[in-house]
Each structure stands twice: as structure tokens, then as C-alpha cells.
Amino acid sequence: MMTHAPNRENIQQAHELIAPFIHRTPIMTSSALNAISGAELYFKCENLQKIGAFKARGALNAVLSLPGQDRVNGIATHSSGNHAQAIAWAAAKVGTKAFIVMPDNSPLVKIKAVEGYGAEITFCKNTPEERESTVLQIVERTGATFIHPFNNYEVITGQATVAKELIEDSDPALDVIVAPVGGGGLLSGTALSARYFSPGTKVYAAEPEGAADAVLSFRNGRIEKAPYVNTIADGLLTYLGDKTFPIIHGHVADVLTVSDQEIIDAMRLLWERMKLVVEPSGAVSLAMVLKNKALFEGKRIGIVISGGNVDLGRLPF
Template sequence: MSKIPDQESLMAAHERVAPFIHRTPVYTSESLNKIAGANLFFKCENFQKVGAFKARGGMNAVLSLPAEDRKAGVATHSSGNHAQAVALAARENGVKAYIVMPSNSASVKKAAVLGYGAELIECEPTLQAREDTLQKVIDETGAILIHPYDDYRIIEGQGTAAKELIEDINDRLDYILTPVGGGGMLSGTSLSAHYFSAGTKVIGCEPSGADDAYRSFTSKELVPQTNPQTICDGLRTSLGRKPFEIILKHVEDILLADDAEIVAAMQLIWERMKIVVESSSAVPLAALLRNKERFAGKNVGIVISGGNVDLKALPF
């Protein structure tokens, strides 16, 4: 698709992907509410297929392809969760998938991609290497590019998580907080809030060691990610141009948290909610706890983006 998703296309995307994904639960925690001083509603995409919200966008993108375009297969680059999403969506639809992954991707994520039957191509852990390797794969195979975030089909798929959250929490949400890396989730969430819950403000949350979205939002000019230094492997990528355009129009703010705060928030979720979440998923709670006065007494939706962690390398 060539234009920003509208209300009808978001609704159509939700209908399209619904048979292939989980409608994930919304959890609450009295102890976390007390710590935060707010009413928190966690949209648990760690229980999604492939263990992350990315299943939504990947499935929507593959399902949106005409039959003729599917014949040559699909290709993408990703550090893990989008890789798994495209691999699964391709398998479910009988499409060949070529997945470029940086060599330092989590082993659990590489294993999952192979388990879904995709062809995995490793590259050096830089954005340039990812893009160059992906282009080579596309040139050699003719596969259709499914960009991890700079794609309106991905954005509208990711927006279905917030649509469900809004539907499931009948009381109006004052805020929805999501992590931001490439921007697919944040931009999709902001569109869902705009169309389905106009009074809800959307805030992106980002590691301070990978703050290109914050700098881009502040300067109103797209600032590339150069040397990200954060535990959050899913948020080390650069903000995409298409998400940025939507974020500037529909997102209230972008807040930061440092890695120590993120690890502490991750541990809180594990201990208090008894669920497995990855570090990227803990960034919104970390940012909220850093800015408690802003959210005091408010109803806050938090998208838990995923739960794919290497249990041999936990940060706490």
C-alpha cells in the first residue's frame, strides 16, 4: 500500500490477520499499580505467536501480497522478532522466506527462524551490512521485500494490538505507551488511538543509548541511528521514514530510560507479574517509573512487545 493507513484499512487488517494470530490478554498488577501510582493495563504480546507483536505486521504484509508476487518468495532483515514473524507468515501461506540476520542476534531467535523453515543468511551486525546483504538476496532471488518497519502494511498490522487493547479496556485509556525502535509499533498504535480512542495520548519509549527516535522527534528531522549502546537488541535499529511521518503527527511525546532502569523494570515484571518479557518490552514501564508524576492516577496501557529471551543470558 502506498498511503498512510486509514480507519477502514486498519479494520480490514485486523480482520485479515485475526485467524492467524492470538488475541493476546490484557494483564494488570496491583503491586505495579502501587509502585507506579497509576492504573496499568499490560497488552501481553509476549504471548503472541513467535513471542512478539511482530507476528501481526509480518502476517498482514504476506497476506496482502497478490498471488503472483508470492511466487518468488519474500525477504527481510531483522535482529529476530520480525524475522520470525515473516518466516512464520511465509510458512503458513506456502511462501519461500529469505531472512537476513546480524551475526550477534540471539541464538534463540535464529533457531526459531530456522524452525519455521526459512533460509537464514547471516551478516555483520551493522545496519549497512543488513541492507547490503538483503539487497543482494533480492537481486539474486527476485523475492519481495518486506521491510521490518518502513512499510505501511507492517504499520497497520502492528496497530491491531492497540486496537484490541482499546476494545478490551472499556474505560478510556489516558495513555498508551509502547517501545520504539524502527517505529512500526509506535506509529501503528498512534493510528489506532487516533481512529478508535481519540482522547488517548500515545507515547513512545526508548533506551537512552539508542535515542534516534527521541532526537528525531525533538528536532522534527529524521536522525539516523549510528552506534546504539543498549541491552535492548530489538530497539537498536533506525527509525523508519514512514513511521516517523505518522509519529510526528499523532504521537504525544517520546520518553527515555537508561539500561539500568530498563533492567530493573524487566525484573519487576518477571517478579510481580510472573511472565517472561524481553528487555525491549520493559522500556515503557521504565520510562513511566522515571516520569511517575506525569502519569499519577491515570489509566495507562502498556504494550509488552515480546518475550523472546536467552535464558542463559538474563541481565539480572
């Protein structure tokens, strides 16, 4: 296990390790969205990644980085979202078992997706305490290795490869990269890749108003919880961890928030104008750029579309 924030070589090695299994996702542009934003937008399409989200990168890097004896009894985690699918997929890739703890009110579509990768699901009540105690019991019973969804340096290192690819495939360099923030795995990895591979590129974070913990943490200089949690961006509900927070605090230019209506409007633009299925959490970065036009006017902006896993039967439009 890594005991320090990833350095440049860690990220390069992780990228070589996972590259044979993941998509180098395309970077797409839209003249319509450039006109609307007044900027040059470069969308890194992680909704087209394996399992439909960037989480495949961090989960696979964490699983592949485990010594053989730590893989043999399987991998365990708790998640109702993309990390669950990512761990199930990554475990199958290396031929070991995945034990996933999911809340008993998880959408059927997500349960089916995790089952589809051959994982064993244990249901529990939807409280943080229940989820953690259930996964601990599984770890004790099976000897499986627990992989946290974001507060894990191997996971952060894997997520850093999103921005590494975006930087490598952009010429001239981007002025800005915008990533959404939940627990901060993607954002901290993005900040480190910008620092190592494109030091002139600023990293901004976009966060839902209804899960506004990162903006508070960033300004107050310590991990804070959100004043309330109520947002359609269900991938961004968690607060920062002790591994992600210091990286974010040290290397992110600012954290800016958007309302759910702004997220839905941005999501609709991505669907209608770019023909991309994007989940609410994946539209938060565009929403933030459109809300702050003066800040970003005329700039070359990389926007991370983090995922596309959405229940088509329950769309907000």
C-alpha cells in the same frame, strides 16, 4: 502496496485479515504494580503473541496483502530479531519460502527459532550495508519480495491492531497508551489506532537512552540518528523511517527516555510480580511510566509489552 498512511478502514480490514492466525493477547493487571506506579496499569501482553512478539501481526499483514504473484517466489528480509521470526512464520502460514539475512554473530537461540519455521538463512557481516546488499542479492537471485521490518505501510497497519485490541478491550477508555520505539512501526500504528478508535487517549513513546534517536527526531522535526548506540534493549536499536516518522511526529504526545538500569529493574518487576517472561525492549514502557510518576499519577494507562524473546542463558539479573 499501500502508498499512504493507513486509515481507519485499512486497520479494520487488516485486523479481520490476520485475526484467524494471531492471538488476541490478554490484558493483565497487577495490584502490586498499580501500587508502585500510583496509576492503573493495563498490560497488553504481546509477549504471548505468536513468535513471542507483536511483529507477527505486521509481517503477516504484509505477506497476506501481497498479490499471489508477489508471494510465489518467497519473502526476503534482514533481521537478527523478532522480525526475522515473524517473516519466517508468516511465509510458512501462506505456504511460501522465507529468505532471512542474519548477522553472523546472531545468538544461536534466534538462528534456531528462524530455522524452526523452515526459513532459509544467509549469514553476513553485521553492518547495515552488508545486510542490505546481501538481501538485495537474494531478491535478484530468487525473485522474492522484500518486506522491511517497519518502514512499510502494511507492516505499520498490522502493528496498529495491538492498540486497536487494547482500546476495544478497555472500558472506560484509557487516558494514555505507552509503546516502545525503535524503527517506529509499533509506535506509529499505536498512534493511528488511538487517533481513529479512541481520540481522547494520548500516546507516549518510551525509548532507551542508549538508542535515543526518536526523542531527537521528535523534537527537531526530522529523522535523526542516535548520538551513540549502546543498550540492552536490542529490539530498539534502529532509527525512524520516512513512513513512520511523520505519523509519530504528528500524533504522539511525547518521547521519553530511560536508562538500561531502569529497563532491567522494570523487567525484573514484570518477571517477579506478574510472572511474565518479557524481553528488555518489552519492559521499556513500564520503565518510562515508573520514571515519570507525577506525569501519569492516577491515570488509566495501557502499556504495550512488546515481546518476550530472551536468551535464558544470558539474563541481566
